[in-house]
Each structure stands twice: as C-alpha cells, then as structure tokens.
Amino acid sequence: MSRWGALRAYTSLPAATGRRFLVVTLVGRIPATMGQLGALLLVGGATQSLTLGGATAAAFAVGQAAGGPVVGRAADRYGHRPAGLAAALSHTAALVLLVVCVGAGAPAWASLTSSAIAGFSVPQVGPLSRARWTALAHRGRLSADRLPTAMSFEGTGDEIAFVLGPALVGVIATAASPRTAVLVAAGLTVTTCVAFALHGTATLVGGGRGGSAAAGARVPPVPVLLLAVALTGLGCYFGSTQAGVAWRAEAAGAGGAAGLIYAVLGLSSALAGVLVPMLPASLSLVRRLWAGFVLLGVLSLPLAIIGGSNAGDLWVLALLIAFPGVTIAPILVTAYTLAEMAVPVERISWVMTLLTSSVVVGYAIGALVSGSLADRYGPAAPFLIALAASGVGAAAGTLGRRRLAALRPGTAAAGGAHAR
Structure with a gap:
C-alpha cells in the first residue's frame, strides 16, 4: 500500500462503527478538557484568589488521575453502558454543584470537593473509545490492519479536544462568564457523553461479555x-x-x-x-x-x-x-x-x-x-x-x-x- 493509500484507510472506519460514533467520540471528549480551566476561572474570578482557583483546578486534575482507572475498571467489569452513564451523570452533577457552591459563597472546601468529584468522574471517552476499537478488531468487525488507523484517529481526536476545550472555555468566559463556561461543559457531558455510553459499540466490552472474565484476565x-x-x-x-x-x-x-x-x-x-x-x-x-x-x-x-x-x-x-x-x-x-x-x-x-x-x-x-x-x-x-x-x-x-x-x-x- 502506498503512503497516500494508507490515509485512505480512514474511510473504512465508519463501516465498522457508523458515522455517528465518530462524531460522538470526537465531541464527547471535549468536556473533559474544559473542566480544569473552567474551575480555575470560576473560583478564581469569584473569590479574586488565583491561589484558591489554582487549588480547585489541581483538585480536578488529582481527581481525574485517580478516577480514570476506576472508571475503566468499572467499564470492564460491568460494561461500558452502566459505567459510562454513571460517570457522565456524576460528572454533570458535580460541575453543576461547583457552580452552585461558588454562586452561594460556600466554604472553600465545598468548591474543592466538587471539583475533585468532577475530575474523578470524567467519563473517559477517549480511553474507552480506544477500548471499543480494540474489541471491534478482536470480534472481527474491524480488520486488524485498520486498528492502527483507528488509534491514529483517536490520537488526533485527543489533540483536537485539548486545543478546542480550553479555547471554548476562554471564549465563553469572555463573552458571557466562567459560570456559563462550566455549565456548557456540563451540558456537553450530559448529551454527548451519555450518547457515547449508549452507543451500540458499548456492548462489545465488559459486562455480559467479560464481567467475570475481567477479574481473572491477566x-x-x-x-x-x-x-x-x-x-x-x-x-x-x-x-x-x-x-x-x-x-x-x-x-x-x-x-x-x-x-x-x-x-x-x-x-x-x-x-x-x-x-x-x-x-x-x-x-x-x-x-x-x-x-x-x-x-x-x-x-x-x-x-x-x-x-x-x-x-x-x-x-x-x-x-x-x-x-x-x-x-x-x-x-x-x-x-x-x-x-x-x-x-x-x-x-x-x-x-x-x-x-x-x-x-x-x-x-x-x-x-x-x-x-x-x-x-x-x-x-x-x-x-x-x-x-x-x-x-x-x-x-x-x-x-x-x-x-x-x-x-x-x-x-x-x-x-x-x-x-x-
């Protein structure tokens, strides 16, 4: 296959998942890149304390680092649908709670806790999407030589999200308010991340197909x-x-x-x-x-x-x-x-x-x-x-x-x- 012919491998991806999946997995990872900066701007602006704003953003990052493997383990054990829905709804609720705490002038620990919970419950669309491509290849629904192309698609999606997410927060915070930016992140989560959790490809990984096997797989x-x-x-x-x-x-x-x-x-x-x-x-x-x-x-x-x-x-x-x-x-x-x-x-x-x-x-x-x-x-x-x-x-x-x-x-x- 020629070098340029290799790029045409991208056209085979929709046949394995449907075009809707490609859109959902791309857009669905954007909210996770908005939360940290959104929390910083929201708390920092409301309290006029960059120290507290930075601490709130750090709490989000720590929660995300700790929660990622927990969400992944739950997805393997119970299935992508229940794990994905639980994460998406919890993340949405935590972001809304953060806005409420800041608006009500709640103590600093309340904002820090809300931000940490929001980070912990990030729906992990990118990693779980990669898991689904892997499952598609193992089930024979995606040619093995197309899996690297799918991983390239995922890598590009991550980078686009890391650029667009913070930029979107900055634009919305400037045009409206940091509060609006965080609520937009919550809205994107409850729509696109829920759609990702409910997509048909979710049945390929974990739960009934591997719930008990996941515990014993080495x-x-x-x-x-x-x-x-x-x-x-x-x-x-x-x-x-x-x-x-x-x-x-x-x-x-x-x-x-x-x-x-x-x-x-x-x-x-x-x-x-x-x-x-x-x-x-x-x-x-x-x-x-x-x-x-x-x-x-x-x-x-x-x-x-x-x-x-x-x-x-x-x-x-x-x-x-x-x-x-x-x-x-x-x-x-x-x-x-x-x-x-x-x-x-x-x-x-x-x-x-x-x-x-x-x-x-x-x-x-x-x-x-x-x-x-x-x-x-x-x-x-x-x-x-x-x-x-x-x-x-x-x-x-x-x-x-x-x-x-x-x-x-x-x-x-x-x-x-x-x-x-």
Missing part, C-alpha cells in the same frame, strides 16, 4: 508499567512546557497569549496524528516509540534555548513549539497500540484509562515543579525539565525494548487471557 505488568512511565514522562513534558510558555508570556505582558502559543503544540500534534498511517511498516512500534521520544527531545532543543534564555519574541516561541508537536500524537498512538497488543480485551478499558491517567499525573508533576522553579530561576528551569521528561520516555523505551518488542497482535489472546 495483565502483563512490565509492559504496562513501561508504557505508563513513558506517558508519565510525556505528561511531564506537557506541564513543564506550558509553565515555561506561561512565564515567557507573563514576562512579555501578554499572559493571555500563553494559551494560544501552547495550542500550536496541539495543532501540530493533531496534524501529525492524521499522518501516522503513512509511517513505514518496517519501523517497528518499539523503535517508533523510542525514536518519538528522542526526536521530541531533539526538536525541543531550539525551544529550550530560545525560550529558556528569554530571547526572541513570542511569535518565535509559537513557531518553535510547533516542531516538537509533530512527535506527540505519534508517541501516543504508538503507546496505545502497544498496550492493545499486550492486554487481554477484558481488561483493555482499565489499561487505556490507566495510561491516560499517567499522562495526567505527569502533567501535574511537570506543572507543579516547573512552575515553582520558574518563579525562582526563570524560564530555563521548566524547559530543561521538559527535555529531561522526554529523556524519561526514551529511557523507558530503551529499557523495555525486549519486553515490548516481544508483543505481537493477539499476544494476550495466545496466552489464554481471553477468547475472541
């Missing part, structure tokens, strides 16, 4: 741990880079430009995600993962030098941040594809949410450490931490080369972990 710990460490490094890269960009924008007296500059990273990543099927088949997934992290570090060097030395205008920063962005979606697509090969389908939802939570944990670590060091030492610290974070991912790929290289499509099934 997850190989080493490959999953290696992938989780690698994606924690990637998340740390996100948080550190964002902290460095925010410092530069604030120093230039254009704090609002930080979001726009950081969005360039997501846009270039989304474009690269679309083109992942064009990568040569001769490049193994393990080498692709390692090379992705190495290239991420190399392409980040100009950004670290210019950004860290406080040289150049902000438009230069926006240009330089586009280059490392082209490696991010390929890294994510590769990591999730390797996870699919390693894990029995009865536990795929849990592992996909675990990997997504690893990114969230890494982001929180990067943002916290880099933000603190940037206040003391300037922008060089966060950009250097970002380089180190890319090294963590490369190291995980190197140390796990043999374990990950041994994975093949159907490896978990061959080990007796599940039946198709």
